[in-house]
Amino acid sequence: MSVIVMKPGLLTSLQDGGRLGYAALGVGRAGAMDWPAWRLANALVDNTKGEAALEFTLTGPTLRFEQPTVIALTGAPVDARVGDQTLPGWTRCVLPAGSVLQLGGMRHGCRGYLAIRGGFATAAVLGSQSTDLNARIGPFDGRSLQSGDRLEPGAGDPWPPLPSAKTLQVMRWGLDPQPWFDYGRTPLALWRGHHFDQLDDTSQQALFKATFALSKDSNRVASRLDGQRLNLRRPLELISEASVPGTLQLPPSGQPILLQAEAPVTGGYPRIGQLAAVDLSRLAQRRPGDTVCFRETTLDEAAQRLAARRQRLQRLLDHIERRLESA
Template sequence: MNVTVIKPGLLSSLQDAGRPGHAALGVGRAGAMDLPAWQLANALVGNTNGEAAIECTLAGPSLRFEQAAVIALTGAPIAASVGQRPLPMWTTCHLPAGGVLHLGRMASGCRSYLAVRGGFDIPALLGSRSSDLHARIGFAQGRALRAGDVLPVGPAAPVPGSSTGKEACPLDWSLDPQPWFDFAGRPLALLRGSHWSRLDEASQQWLFGGRFVLSRDSNRTAARLDGHTLQLREPLELISEAALPGTLQLPPSGQPIALLAEAPVTGGYPRIGQIAAVDLPRLAQCRPGDTVCFRETNLDEALARLAARRRRLARLRGVIAERLGQARWKRT
């Protein structure tokens, strides 16, 4: 089975959990920016082996499915339709052979995820099918999708009842997106970095009490935060040290940079903070112009919140798998 890209959207790429563990080779993790949304999209179509999905940015692609398929959409709210029929998010949907899925703009947030049962079956590199757009690693030398791309889909047994429908239709239930998409814009949890004490007092206070704005220059490598200029007590010269997603750096401009999924493995700017991993998906869903603010946390709290989210995801994936075995479709 193949999926053909008719229109690529603003920035669409194939992503899975990434390729951690290769920093010694100079290779970053990459992977989905919003990992829980990617995991739940896969769960909703019955994928269990970390299959690649399409990460859409701000506006999604149009895709033709050559054979009948089962898909799911999660993440930022995005308009979706097949022909004249709108499709809901956060549920499982059947698409007929030859169906064209149109994904529009996102009402809020920045990234949506499209999973297909069987996963997009492109060759893996260093254990991952993710496209690293910065390092040019992955599908078609790590570039975004283009019109005319043909994406193979891996084999998978059909969801009960899905192969008989000749029209697009969803299941009769869906997930509540509220726990998995931040509609309220709460502060992100931030640990003090190794150079936090080098900030002057006013900058320390602003970091945990002020507001920044996500710059238009942000991408999958880093979120640039405009607004109040932070300053060090005195100039600081550093050699490059290890960096990872969530590291908050302070370049000479005084405007912080938060490293994201395609973070380089080393960096030479002062590291004034580390965003808690559990909150990185929320930063990934910020769009240019959105307000970003931080609250102070510690390692124990950050780890406890991350562990609790993993437990919730594991339970939810189990419930989804059980309900997929008893699928009931909304036929017209």
């Protein structure tokens, strides 16, 4: 019994925690852009094995569910409907067989996540079900979803209400998205990269004072930033070095590029900064035209913030598990 894609939405793909450990082979991570939103969507449907979810951008897909299905929506707020009934986000819903879920546009933010109980039964490539759209690796030959695609649900543990689910059911409680979604547009934390000192004095100051705009050319590989041109003191001739999501590069155009989930594993542009990993999910929710600015941080502070978020997230995951057990 399948989940049928009636309309694919914009850049909808299967994503999990990423394809880690293969950079030496030239294979990047991919994976969910907003990692906490992906993880919490899975938790709400009681998935605990890193199951893949659907990630969609700006506009969501329309899907038909041939069997009763437990779902959760997280990430950016999206207009979600089954027939004339509106579905809330950040909670769990049970869809009866034959339901058509319509996910429309996002009021703000950029990426949403749809998890289903048991995940999706697609083959893992190098240990991950993530779709690397740039490298063409993963489900559906590494492409985004298209109309007519069929997704088979994975084998989750039985959940008693499903056999008798004939009407849409919404769980009585949900999560507050506020701590996990960047409503405030506060500055992103960046520490100085290996080539920061090669920027001229004006550009060094501008990096932490200027406001940039996310370019329409941004994608899962990188966020391109338009705004004040940054300049080097003198041209640099560099060999390619390792790069990771969050690396801030400066191409000859003078407009910075922040690498994202599908970042190449090497690159030859000057590395003028590194975004704190804890802020990658916040960057992922900026849409074209949104502003981006940076505050200076250190490696130690970035590590402490990441550890603190992991602790908060784990406490919430434990709370969700207890609530579901008592439901």
